[in-house]
């Protein structure tokens with residue numbers, strides 16, 4: 001956001017609680033890499049930084065599913081050459097964006113400075129420098145708050161305007177682990193894939209890094225009354241952890257020499273969906289990104305959606321006063337944020353369970369076939385979300401529901417793609433789905 005505004009000469013003061021990550025290392029076990037898709041790429045292009053980002057990317061054209069016997073199967077996410085998602089280092093991307101922002105004369109960055117309180121009426125922030133412990137109260141004219149899912153500014157907006165905020169925590173947590181490169185720096189698994197070990201109630205995933213390693217994430221319930229050893233609260237010593245991985249992820253275990261130590265020292269992260277009724281005070285303050293709409297990570301869209309926020313807000317701010325732009329932004333984006341929040345929750349079930357079932361695979365194949373036959377009308381929902389930034393999330397969600405009905409109908413009594421009644425498919429698609437553009 002600072003880059004987009006700064007490029008237009010709008011003065012920006014960027015206030016960041018953490019120290020400059022280009023000079024300080026990050027704590028281990030906190031989301032090392034992310035999936036970047038079309039919406040995020042579009043925003044990075046608008047900001048003029050995508051070319052610089054490209055060397056940081058590892059293409060993941062599909063998912064590689066691992067069964068309990070170590071067998072693997074690869075499934076493409078899209079069917080066109082360019083329909084791929086990318087793994088990118090979170091600190092690498094942050095560093096690059098900071099470097100670009102810093103070069104703009106209009107942008108000033110202040111690290112190690114936490115905003116502890118916001119007075120929306122007086123338009124004042126209480127800031128505290130973590131290096132000097134000094135506190136200051138400073139005025140602002142316009143405040144864009146990208147202060148994440150525990151936003152201080154959201155709290156202030158909620159307090160002042162009878163706004164309602166819900167924070168729904170998942171009963172599942174996540175733990176980040178690593179799968180190192182070979183001594184010669186090679187990947188030990190196929191690098192061009194998002195690896196998934198779906199196990200029904202839980203799953204392990206791995207995303208490639210450019211240094212040959214993978215960042216592995218275990219998503220697991222905190223508690224499990226039926227099987228107490230298969231939940232975070234039950235995995236408390238080396239032997240239990242090793243046994244759990246040996247039973248469910250034997251192929252990954254053999255490649256993760258530091259598993260038990262990392263498991264016991266890395267934090268277990270919580271995941272939540274944040275929905276709040278007001279994103280702006282209607283005057284001079286606005287929430288964007290996770291501060292407005294944190295979502296669970298199963299569609300790989302939180303950052304992509306936050307970047308899309310920036311593009312849409314920048315466009316509105318070129319046309320309207322901040323107060324008007326903020327109100328319009330809230331109205332425009334909220335249905336989209338709600339839609340991706342719901343799709344992200346649905347995708348957890350798909351990733352950890354449905355992907356294993358023949359019916360899911362048949363419907364996936366059929367989706368591609370229908371897209372080939374009706375490219376303007378039938379685009380698989382995953383593709384709409386990940387590869388079509390011009391299709392708003394809410395439209396992807398609505399069309400996706402209709403498409404699911406069509407797919408369920410067409411696959412109700414069949415087991416093979418060649419049994420699909422294609423003339424019935426065409427009739428249903430033409431009557432239920434308008435062309436996208």
Ligand SMILES: Cc1cc2nc3c(=O)[nH]c(=O)nc-3n(C[C@H](O)[C@H](O)[C@H](O)COP(=O)(O)OP(=O)(O)OC[C@H]3O[C@@H](n4cnc5c(N)ncnc54)[C@H](O)[C@@H]3O)c2cc1C
Nearest residue numbers: 016017034035114115147148289290297300301302303304
């Ligand atoms: C396990 C996991 C995996 C994920 N994977 C993906 C993925 O593959 N693809 C994807 O698109 N998204 C992914 N996400 C989501 C993504 O991380 C977030 O949506 C994204 O980081 C949101 O960006 P943000 O700038 O809004 O908030 P944040 O990234 O949380 O940044 C907020 C910033 O504000 C600073 N800050 C906070 N409070 C204050 C304060 N009071 N004063 C000053 N500064 C403050 C913080 O230090 C931080 O730098 C994942 C999330 C998780 C948890």
